[in-house]
Amino acid sequence: MSSTLERHAVAVGDLLVGDGPAVMIGSRVSLRAHGGRADAYEVLRDRVTLAEPHSAADLPAIAELADAVVVGASWTRDIPLVRAAAGLGLPVVVERRPSAPVEEWLGLADYCASEGDGRVILCEGARRHSPTGRPGQAVGRWPDLGLMRAARMISGRPVLADVSGDLGLSAAAVAAGADGLIIDSAGPESAADPLAALRVAEEAVTVVGALLRPEAPATVPECRAAIDRVDAALATLLEQRAALAGIVQRIKPVGGFAGRDMARERALVARMALRAPSLGQARLAPIMNAVIEAGLHLAEERAAP
Template sequence: MSSTLERRVVTLGGLRVGDGPAVVIRNRVSLRSSGVPQRRLGEGEAGHRFAEGALVEPASAADLPAIAARAAGVIVGASWTRDFPLVREAAATGLPIVVERRPGASLEEWLGVADYCAAQGNDRVILCETGLDLALLQRARAASGRPVIVDLSENVALAGAAVAAGADGLIVGAESAAQDGSDVGAGDGAHDGSPVEASAALEAAALIGTLVRAETPATLGECRQAIDRVDAALATLLERRVEIAGIVQTLKPVGGFAGRDPEREQALVARMARRAPRLGEERLAAIMNAVIEAGLHLAEEG
């Protein structure tokens, strides 16, 4: 088992996986059907089975030249992690390798496949949990230092839980390109077939990820994106606070501005200052006064 604890970052297409916000991957394609390898495909034919920049699982070694030329990364599928000749050839493409966990595989076996890829000279390895064992995800991330993503193709409702558990990325809407031979993907590469699922995963990555993942943006653009994520989380929390405060108004003997409790508000600000010492009580008091007044005005309007 790898004992390297230093956090590694792998660039997958235009995404930095393992550093900063959790990413959402919507262009995961398999050239297999139901885990059974299809007939061997030539380089040209395989290339037409997926959009450029996709994350692709080969059906056989014959697909690898097209994948190397067009894909963002290669998937070592859960069903063939023990096919070491194919794993070795996949690693030899030089593309980032996403190692899925075989059902029932131990942490040691899972990390062993990743280390095998690294031993072939390709250390751009991302681990992928497919069984939704979020505790194992945490252990893999801590033990290996490698990025760990989660395939949520079967249950995108767990997006929030996966991000909270430390997932560096989410895969949504995986497809099999071997079903009908048609091109997969168009436009922005999002071909999950369900914008709602992709939106749910993006929300989880933005909102929950903001609370649990530290970010160190290095450019103005990255800073603005990080601020946008924090602002989205703030807006969501403020809306929820206003909703609860509105309920409180109906339960108080005296509602509205007359029912304000200065001692409770002061205690609230003091508790917040312990979580945000750089802001301090004075600044937080002004912020929370504005929040409380906005909620009271909204309650009166309703």
């Protein structure tokens, strides 16, 4: 098992996986889906983010047209192919074999790192393909988010969660520590509204990521992008708070401004100051007063005939 505790980040094309914001990867191609009967150059054509070979014959095309090579969950024990894929000079995405323990998964990642240039990313919740290569034979499995989180903490390597089978898991995956989400480029097959389902993943990366992922931007554009993510999370929370405050106003015997509980508001600010000590109560008090008043005005407007 890897004992590397230093946090790693791996560049995959224009994406940096493992440092800063969570990322979304929507370009993943598996040549195994074609059962070895398709020309790799023809299948890949334009540059893709992740590519999984069917055999060593596919590796030259992947080296030329992909940003990273995938060691697929269904063939992690094909050591000659694993060795050849790891030696391409590309970042290597190592999927966990179904039912494989974390020790086996991280051991394979270490092997790929030693056979390549060290740029290795873990992936949980992959899709597998039947050897027939017939369309519709892709089989997904639910990601084990607890195991994924443990692997990330033990190894220090970045980790991706493949949530193509259920984008509803996106928020949970980011909260569990996923550095990125893999979204099938064809879209979630079972979703009634694929675009709406995709927005669920985008919101998870933006909002949940802003709340839970530490960032250390180094440039002004990076700082502004990080602030934009925090502002998106803040706006989402403010909207939710306003909705809850409206419910309270309908339930309270005395609502509106007349029903304000100033002692409760002071206690609220004091609790918030524990989470935001650099702002402190003096700075938080006017902010929360403005938030509370905005919610009360909104509740009055909605109650007006």
